[in-house]
Amino acid sequence: MANPEPRTNALPNRAGRFCLPPVEEVSEDVISALVLSDEKEKELLRRCWYSHDARWYMAVAQEFGVEAANRLNKRAARALGEAEMRRLVRALGIRAPTTVQELVQVVEAGFRFFVPPPLTQAEFRVVDDRSWEGWMKRCFIYDNIKKAGIGSFYICAALDRIQGWHDALGVPLAEEPPARTCPKIQGGECRPVIAFQSLKA
Numbered sequence: 001m002a003n004p005e006p007r008t009n010a011l012p013n014r015a016g017r018f019c020l021p022p023v024e025e026v027s028e029d030v031i032s033a034l035v036l037s038d039e040k041e042k043e044l045l046r047r048c049w050y051s052h053d054a055r056w057y058m059a060v061a062q063e064f065g066v067e068a069a070n071r072l073n074k075r076a077a078r079a080l081g082e083a084e085m086r087r088l089v090r091a092l093g094i095r096a097p098t099t100v101q102e103l104v105q106v107v108e109a110g111f112r113f114f115v116p117p118p119l120t121q122a123e124f125r126v127v128d129d130r131s132w133e134g135w136m137k138r139c140f141i142y143d144n145i146k147k148a149g150i151g152s153f154y155i156c157a158a159l160d161r162i163q164g165w166h167d168a169l170g171v172p173l174a175e176e177p178p179a180r181t182c183p184k185i186q187g188g189e190c191r192p193v194i195a196f197q198s199l200k201a
Contacts (some may be wrong), residue, residue: 054144070155077157081164086114098168098199104132110165127193136147142182151185171196
């Protein structure tokens with residue numbers, strides 16, 4: 001029995017396969033439905049990126065083991081943090097911070113642009129002239145690792161990403177971030193104090 005003709009207005013291309021009709025044949029209603037607001041577009045891109053991030057980690061863990069996945073995730077997070085902060089500073093047209101107050105303002109901007117609510121909800125405060133504290137009231141990393149059931153062995157790389165931000169700003173941390181599991185998984189709070197070397201005047 002011959003295959004029935006496709007019940008669609010698709011057109012055969014040069015290879016004989018069927019493809020969608022040219023854009024001019026699509027109704028205005030369909031075209032208008034394919035447009036997102038700026039905020040929805042940014043949210044979609046962020047969620048797609050973090051879906052990739054999670055799947056990358058799990059693929060490495062399944063192929064090479066959890067230890068390798070954690071080690072490479074920390075390394076990648078630091079490199080990502082440095083790249084994205086350089087781009088943010090360039091886009092904003094700002095200079096490197098010279099006071100801890102300015103530094104915290106830039107960190108707050110980083111959270112606002114890269115991981116805004118509802119992904120994270122955080123508060124920041126200056127501890128002294130060489131450290132600041134971040135209180136993670138809500139964290140998408142915690143939500144995702146809890147959902148995936150990997151909290152017992154997942155080493156959080158959020159501080160490595162922050163370290164990358166500091167690298168980009170020319171304000172290196174006082175010491176390497178510790179390899180630690182999520183404190184929220186253990187029933188505690190996530191309130192790391194970030195100590196750094198002296199700021200450049």
